[in-house]
Every structure is written in structure tokens, then in C-alpha cells.
Amino acid sequence: MDYKCLEDKVRDGKAKICILGVGYVGLPLALAFSKAGFKVIGFDVNEEKINGLTEGNDVTKDHDNNDIKEAISRGTEFTNDKTRIKECDIVIMCVPTPVKESKEPDMGFVRSATELAGSNLKAGSIVVLESTVYPGATEEIIIPILEKKGMKCGVDFSIGYSPERINVGDKEHTIDKIVKIVSGFDEETAGVLEVLYKKIISAGTYKARNIKTAEAAKSIENVQRDINIALANELALIFEKIGVDVMDVIEAAGTKWNFIKFYPGLVGGHCIPEDPYFLVHKAKRVGYNPKMILAGRDINNFMSLHTVNLLDEGLRKAGKKLGGSKILLMGLTFKKNVRDVRNTPTKEIVAELTKSGAEIVAYDPLVLKDNARKTFGIDIVDDLNELKGIDAIALLTDHDIFRSTPLDNLKKLFNGRPVLVDVRRFFDWKKAKDAGYIYLGFGFKPESPV
Numbered sequence: 001m002d003y004k005c006l007e008d009k010v011r012d013g014k015a016k017i018c019i020l021g022v023g024y025v026g027l028p029l030a031l032a033f034s035k036a037g038f039k040v041i042g043f044d045v046n047e048e049k050i051n052g053l054t055e056g057n058d059v060t061k062d063h064d065n066n067d068i069k070e071a072i073s074r075g076t077e078f079t080n081d082k083t084r085i086k087e088c089d090i091v092i093m094c095v096p097t098p099v100k101e102s103k104e105p106d107m108g109f110v111r112s113a114t115e116l117a118g119s120n121l122k123a124g125s126i127v128v129l130e131s132t133v134y135p136g137a138t139e140e141i142i143i144p145i146l147e148k149k150g151m152k153c154g155v156d157f158s159i160g161y162s163p164e165r166i167n168v169g170d171k172e173h174t175i176d177k178i179v180k181i182v183s184g185f186d187e188e189t190a191g192v193l194e195v196l197y198k199k200i201i202s203a204g205t206y207k208a209r210n211i212k213t214a215e216a217a218k219s220i221e222n223v224q225r226d227i228n229i230a231l232a233n234e235l236a237l238i239f240e241k242i243g244v245d246v247m248d249v250i251e252a253a254g255t256k257w258n259f260i261k262f263y264p265g266l267v268g269g270h271c272i273p274e275d276p277y278f279l280v281h282k283a284k285r286v287g288y289n290p291k292m293i294l295a296g297r298d299i300n301n302f303m304s305l306h307t308v309n310l311l312d313e314g315l316r317k318a319g320k321k322l323g324g325s326k327i328l329l330m331g332l333t334f335k336k337n338v339r340d341v342r343n344t345p346t347k348e349i350v351a352e353l354t355k356s357g358a359e360i361v362a363y364d365p366l367v368l369k370d371n372a373r374k375t376f377g378i379d380i381v382d383d384l385n386e387l388k389g390i391d392a393i394a395l396l397t398d399h400d401i402f403r404s405t406p407l408d409n410l411k412k413l414f415n416g417r418p419v420l421v422d423v424r425r426f427f428d429w430k431k432a433k434d435a436g437y438i439y440l441g442f443g444f445k446p447e448s449p450v
């Protein structure tokens with residue numbers, strides 16, 4: 001393997017890069033490498049996505065189409081022709097790594113992407129995985145597949161792992177501003193990857209000791225966040241019963257120098273609710289049954305049902321029942337200001353409400369109507385004023401756009417005493433109470449006995 005030659009090519013911006021999987025992670029990466037002057041091939045098995053991108057159109061509507069068109073004018077190509085992978089010096093795989101129903105990692109996409117890379121691999125190239133995996137997965141899964149055709153890792157090609165830490169929808173922590181962990185099969189590979197990623201990451205790179213360390217680092221970032229939120233959720237459940245506001249308690253406790261503020265909420269997305277299961281999988285395989293990580297998952301998973309319980313409680317206070325009530329869900333995505341409806345706890349909430357016989361209506365100007373129908377089986381309204389006869393609202397996602405919808409306007413939609421379940425603690429509960437709402441927030445019910 002001539003690492004020196006490859007490193008020079010990368011340094012000079014002459015290396016050709018293939019991004020395998022141009023989704024939420026792969027597309028911004030392809031655009032960033034293109035902007036840095038590299039020739040980029042964005043490969044994806046999704047034909048519709050490739051057709052859209054080729055016309056400069058992101059079907060997820062998550063990117064500015066002008067950025068895509070500019071990349072194309074610089075020579076970036078989007079294709080589903082796997083033979084094009086052969087042209088590339090660096091192949092970066094950004095494919096999904098979901099968890100199965102059984103909570104075991106589904107490595108099928110990584111396997112199939114590696115098969116594609118392996119059967120079209122150029123000698124002397126580096127294959128990098130960016131997908132989230134359990135410690136050990138990259139070497140365990142990728143090397144045997146890539147070596148199938150007789151090439152040897154470290155001799156004819158090499159591999160690396162560089163976890164993606166992008167926070168979709170976050171305009172502040174953009175890809176260039178997040179330190180990139182890089183790791184390689186050997187020191188030389190890690191060195192090439194440092195040069196490569198420094199071309200697009202102004203925050204710089206961090207070279208992990210080895211691939212397993214980088215994989216483990218990515219897992220624990222999200223495990224830590226999941227557990228911290230789980231603690232905030234557990235506190236919310238306790239404080240709802242004793243009539244203190246968890247937000248006030250966190251503010252007060254936060255005046256101590258070593259108290260870290262975390263807030264209750266629904267946990268969704270592709271990372272926090274899933275990544276812990278990757279580490280759990282690996283831990284079990286080596287004979288340790290994690291307790292704390294799984295306890296955190298259980299609490300956070302429970303918060304969907306808790307949302308429905310709060311709706312039930314509020315409706316009872318208003319003299320109604322969940323079954324037959326008309327519930328307005330505001331915000332369907334897993335976090336604010338994003339369009340992505342995958343892995344959102346809204347799905348469980350919709351299922352529970354449907355089971356209880358409630359009628360569901362929804363409002364989320366960021367979500368495409370088709371996506372809402374496909375994902376949740378519900379229709380979204382374009383305009384809140386189309387609605388009437390609502391019995392309760394559950395605010396599930398705190399999109400900034402909702403700031404322009406005052407409580408008084410919402411009140412007009414109701415049939416009888418208005419019930420407001422505020423999962424995100426978005427509304428001022430005092431104002432809600434003064435306006436006549438029965439308010440129930442995660443971590444505080446003003447009507448609870450003190």
C-alpha cells in the first residue's frame with residue numbers, strides 16, 4: 001500500500017472520493033468534500049434519491065438545492081452505477097445502522113454496502129465507515145468482505161472508521177465545526193484520514209488509538225446523553241407527583257458548580273434511542289449484562305406512554321374520556337426544526353391513542369404530508385384554523401414556528417375546557433392556567449397537591 005502517494009493525492013485535493021449512501025449523513029459530507037475541491041461521486045441504491053439529486057433536488061428537503069447544484073457544477077456526480085466506485089481512492093460508507101425489533105443491531109446495510117465496495121474496489125484505496133456501530137464491528141464485518149476477492153487489508157487496501165457526529169437541523173454545530181474522530185487499520189491509514197478530514201473540518205480531527213476506540217467513543221456519546229435525559233425524565237415523573245416544577249428544581253440545582261442541567265423530554269431520532277443497544281449488544285457478547293444503560297432506555301421509552309397518560313388525566317379533569325376525544329398533536333418530528341419523521345416517539349403515541357379510541361388530528365408545517373401518512377397513518381392540516389371541536393392538545397415538538405401561535409388562538413379550537421399536555425415545556429404554564437387551560441407538562445402539573 002503506497003500510503004505516501006495517497007496522502008499526497010489527498011493533500012493536493014486530487015483524490016477521488018465516493019460517498020456510499022447519500023442520506024442525512026452522506027449528502028452533507030459529499031457537498032463538503034466537493035466544496036473543498038475534491039471530485040466526488042455520491043452513490044446510493046435509492047434510485048428516486050439519485051434521480052432527485054442528479055437534478056439538484058434533495059427529496060428530503062433538508063438541504064438548500066443551490067448547494068447541490070453548485071456541487072454538480074464543480075463535477076460532483078450522483079449515481080447508482082456501482083462500477084463507478086472503482087474510480088475512487090477513498091470510499092466513505094454512510095449507510096443506516098438501525099436496531100431490529102429485538103433491539104439487536106441490524107448490520108445488513110453495512111454488509112451490503114461493503115459487498116458493493118468490495119466488488120468494485122480499486123487497489124491502494126481506503127474504505128472508511130462513518131455509520132454508528134458497536135466496538136469491533138468495522139474490522140469484524142468489513143475486512144472479511146473486502147478480502148473476498150483476494151486483496152489483503154493493510155497490503156492492497158486499508159480501512160478506517162470515522163464516526164459521524166452531525167446534529168441534523170442544528171445550524172450552529174455544522175459538519176465543519178464538529179471535531180472529527182478518525183481511526184485506521186494502521187497508523188498510516190489514520191494519518192491519511194487526518195489529512196483528508198482536515199480539508200473539510202475547520203474544528204480539526206482527533207486521532208483515536210485504534211478503530212475500536214473510535215467506535216466505542218461514538219457509542220458512549222449517545223449512551224451518556226440517553227442516561228442523562230433518562231434521569232431528568234425520572235425526576236420529572238417524581239416531581240409531577242409531589243407538585244414541584246422540575247424546571248424550577250433544575251434551575252435551583254444548576255447554581256451548584258458541578259450540577260449539569262438536563263431536561264425531561266421524549267427521546268427519538270436515529271442516534272440516542274438506538275446507539276445504546278449497540279453497546280449493550282457488544283457487552284452481552286463479552287459476558288456483561290448492562291443495567292444502567294438499559295434502565296435509561298426503559299425510562300425514556302416509557303415517556304411516550306406517559307404522554308398518553310397525561311392526556312387521559314387532563315381529559316378526565318375536563319369531564320371527558322380519552323376514547324372518543326379529539327386530540328391535536330402539534331409537532332410530529334423527533335426534535336425541533338427538523339423535517340425527519342423517522343424514529344420519532346410520536347409513532348408510539350399515535351398507536352396508543354388509536355388503541356384508546358381517540359381521534360387524532362395533527363399540525364406540523366415542517367412535515368411533508370406524504371411522510372406523515374406513510375409514517376403515522378394520519379393526515380396533517382395546513383392551517384390550525386381548519387380545526388374545531390378539539391378536546392386536548394399535546395405539544396410534542398417545540399418547533400420555533402409554533403412561537404407565532406399564542407395560547408389564546410389555540411383556545412378557539414376547543415370544545416369545552418381546554419386541555420394542554422406540554423411535553424417540551426414550551427408554554428408558560430402560568431399563562432396557560434390563567435387562560436383557563438388544564439395544563440400538564442413533563443415534570444409539572446400545576447393542579448397537583450403540593
Ligand SMILES: NC(=O)c1ccc[n+]([C@@H]2O[C@H](COP(=O)([O-])OP(=O)(O)OC[C@H]3O[C@@H](n4cnc5c(N)ncnc54)[C@H](O)[C@@H]3O)[C@@H](O)[C@H]2O)c1
Pocket residue numbers: 020021022023024025026043044045046049094095096097109112113114116130131132133164165166167168270271
Ligand atoms: N442522521 C443523523 O443525525 C446521524 C448522526 C450521526 C450518525 N448517524 C449515523 O450515520 C449512519 C447513516 O445515517 P443517515 O441518517 O444518513 O441514514 P439515511 O437513511 O438518511 O441515509 C442512508 C442512505 O444509505 C443508502 N443505502 C442503504 N443501503 C445502501 C447500500 N448498500 N449502498 C449504498 N447506499 C445505501 C440509503 O438509500 C440512504 O440514502 C447511521 O449509522 C446513523 O446512525 C446519523
